[in-house]
Amino acid sequence: MHKSKIAGIGMYVPSHVVTNNDLLKYMDTSDEWIQERTGIKERRYAHRTEETTTTMGVEAAKIAIERAGLTAQDIDFIVFATICPDYYFPGCGVLLQRAMKMKDIGALDVRNQCSGFIYSLSVADQFIKTGMYKNILVVGAEKHSFGLDFSTRGRNISVIFGDGAGAVVLQPTEDPGSGILSTHLHSDGANAEILAMFNPGTHANHWANGEKLADFEDAEVGEMFMSHAMIDKAQNFPNMDGPAVFKVAVEKFPEVIMEALHSNNLQTSDLKLMIPHQANLRISQFVQRKLKLNDDQVYNNIQKYGNTTAASIPIALCEAWEQGKVKEGDLVCLAAFGSGFTWGSALLRW
Numbered sequence: 001m002h003k004s005k006i007a008g009i010g011m012y013v014p015s016h017v018v019t020n021n022d023l024l025k026y027m028d029t030s031d032e033w034i035q036e037r038t039g040i041k042e043r044r045y046a047h048r049t050e051e052t053t054t055t056m057g058v059e060a061a062k063i064a065i066e067r068a069g070l071t072a073q074d075i076d077f078i079v080f081a082t083i084c085p086d087y088y089f090p091g092c093g094v095l096l097q098r099a100m101k102m103k104d105i106g107a108l109d110v111r112n113q114c115s116g117f118i119y120s121l122s123v124a125d126q127f128i129k130t131g132m133y134k135n136i137l138v139v140g141a142e143k144h145s146f147g148l149d150f151s152t153r154g155r156n157i158s159v160i161f162g163d164g165a166g167a168v169v170l171q172p173t174e175d176p177g178s179g180i181l182s183t184h185l186h187s188d189g190a191n192a193e194i195l196a197m198f199n200p201g202t203h204a205n206h207w208a209n210g211e212k213l214a215d216f217e218d219a220e221v222g223e224m225f226m227s228h229a230m231i232d233k234a235q236n237f238p239n240m241d242g243p244a245v246f247k248v249a250v251e252k253f254p255e256v257i258m259e260a261l262h263s264n265n266l267q268t269s270d271l272k273l274m275i276p277h278q279a280n281l282r283i284s285q286f287v288q289r290k291l292k293l294n295d296d297q298v299y300n301n302i303q304k305y306g307n308t309t310a311a312s313i314p315i316a317l318c319e320a321w322e323q324g325k326v327k328e329g330d331l332v333c334l335a336a337f338g339s340g341f342t343w344g345s346a347l348l349r350w
């Protein structure tokens with residue numbers, strides 16, 4: 001079986017910078033609160049009409065493909081992770097395939113929220129290992145700014161998220177010492193509602209334990225998926241119990257990082273860099289302390305971009321690589337936790 005390696009990496013963030021103080025015009029919040037609780041100073045918002053999740057993914061993909069020494073025509077499979085798709089369906093994968101004039105290759109959309117990139121990387125890794133594909137494009141991209149509640153009601157969520165995209169090209173490698181050493185994926189749906197966007201959806205309050213997650217017309221058919229009442233009652237925005245997410249995140253991040261290291265007979269001191277999904281700087285710092293990692297063993301950039309969900313890991317990895325913090329032979333651990341809950345890790349030798 002082949003191993004897979006990252007042959008090219010790219011990122012794209014919109015040029016429009018939104019500071020914490022910029023958010024004051026929409027909601028009751030403060031720069032102090034946001035920085036203290038999350039570490040975030042600013043984030044990027046996509047152009048309202050000229051940029052979409054897919055177009056940002058395309059920009060990141062172009063760089064990754066060029067750095068791999070390929071053209072879009074060489075790509076033989078696409079995996080696209082996002083929770084902010086341009087359309088409810090079809091997914092962003094086919095829109096990227098069209099925009100980049102690729103061959104009629106397979107395009108898979110992954111919906112695993114904050115761990116979407118790790119899940120996508122793992123899927124791509126399996127296809128490379130079996131020899132099914134040779135040049136797989138893996139993209140994580142989000143245009144959160146289009147779907148958040150910018151009133152004070154939604155401030156616990158809206159201040160956290162930002163827009164952007166990252167992409168890698170995976171290829172087989174013959175070098176037994178380099179490439180993706182392992183991926184570990186997990187889920188626990190017991191707390192699915194703790195961090196979720198319920199609508200539009202077909203749940204019909206089935207999972208709600210008597211709570212009303214969606215108001216829809218009582219008719220036998222029609223106006224159920226997205227009703228006027230849902231919009232009137234602001235049921236079309238994401239929901240999050242932040243402290244509950246925090247509690248599980250700081251447990252699962254270290255667990256899945258240690259799982260990756262143990263399964264490869266490695267330890268934390270072997271790590272050149274750990275790149276956690278950029279959920280909250282306090283979560284990353286907690287994980288760092290728990291694993292006794294040095295400051296230069298952990299890469300954070302949430303201060304500049306906020307939480308970009310499926311895009312956060314490839315953006316951070318790309319920046320770290322561009323800054324010379326990841327070099328050939330370095331051991332890098334990517335780890336994510338998020339809505340679902342889903343979590344996972346990928347251990348790689350660069």
Ligand SMILES: CC(C)(COP(=O)(O)OP(=O)(O)OC[C@H]1O[C@@H](n2cnc3c(N)ncnc32)[C@H](O)[C@@H]1OP(=O)(O)O)[C@@H](O)C(=O)NCCC(=O)NCCS
Nearest residue numbers: 029030033037114155156159242243245246279280337338
């Ligand atoms: C969301 C998060 C930053 C909130 O921080 P927290 O310290 O847990 O704060 P709480 O939610 O307990 O809220 C504390 C107070 O701040 C207020 N608050 C919430 N958002 C605010 C904002 N943007 N500005 C000002 N005040 C805010 C709350 O209303 C609450 O006020 P109250 O005490 O009067 O009721 C934090 O819980 C978190 O990061 N959790 C993890 C979330 C995450 O990572 N999600 C992404 C998926 S991985």
